[in-house]
Amino acid sequence: MRIYFEQITEDGKKFSLSKSFSVDDTEYIVDVFEGLIYPAGEGFLLDAKLKLRINDNCDRCLERFEEAFEERVTVEIVKRDNEAEESVELTDEDVGFYIVEESAVDLDHILMQESVLLRPFKRVCSEECRGICSGCGANLNVETCKCKPDVDDRWKALADFMQKDKNK
Numbered sequence: 535m536r537i538y539f540e541q542i543t544e545d546g547k548k549f550s551l552s553k554s555f556s557v558d559d560t561e562y563i564v565d566v567f568e569g570l571i572y573p574a575g576e577g578f579l580l581d582a583k584l585k586l587r588i589n590d591n592c593d594r595c596l597e598r599f600e601e602a603f604e605e606r607v608t609v610e611i612v613k614r615d616n617e618a619e620e621s622v623e624l625t626d627e628d629v630g631f632y633i634v635e636e637s638a639v640d641l642d643h644i645l646m647q648e649s650v651l652l653r654p655f656k657r658v659c660s661e662e663c664r665g666i667c668s669g670c671g672a673n674l675n676v677e678t679c680k681c682k683p684d685v686d687d688r689w690k691a692l693a694d695f696m697q698k699d700k701n702k
């Protein structure tokens with residue numbers, strides 16, 4: 535969805551869209567991206583609610599899982615004219631920047647950029663996720679480790695040994 539700057543009045547222009555896209559193995563399902571773009575200083579400010587689900591693999595157990603996020607997103611849209619090219623200063627770390635060189639802003643692009651930024655660096659399906667066994671590769675959330683019987687056998691051998699010793 536493109537919004538032309540000439541469509542944006544002093545009161546701002548409302549928008550609402552949804553979109554799904556993938557980056558590598560990560561799926562982003564944006565259910566709600568709605569808000570307002572209004573003139574601010576030399577450019578525009580976008581203020582929106584972003585509701586999405588991120589679907590990818592857990593870093594610990596490698597299983598696919600989905601997590602929901604909801605975030606208020608503020609993006610400053612800066613029009614770049616040739617003279618002011620080098621002087622875009624980041625003043626507020628919480629406010630995203632989006633620089634356009636045309637007469638319109640592509641909301642899909644902002645939606646994608648902000649969605650990808652929301653993805654946590656570490657993706658864990660749950661704080662309690664027990665991951666996979668480095669020995670046998672068993673998913674410890676759903677099955678018991680296949681390395682265990684070996685340990686049990688050893689204990690059993692020792693128990694048998696003790697038993698034999700006692701019977702002497």
Ligand SMILES: [Zn+2]
Nearest residue numbers: 592595659663
């Ligand atoms: Zn997991």
Ligand SMILES: [Zn+2]
Nearest residue numbers: 667670679681
């Ligand atoms: Zn194991």
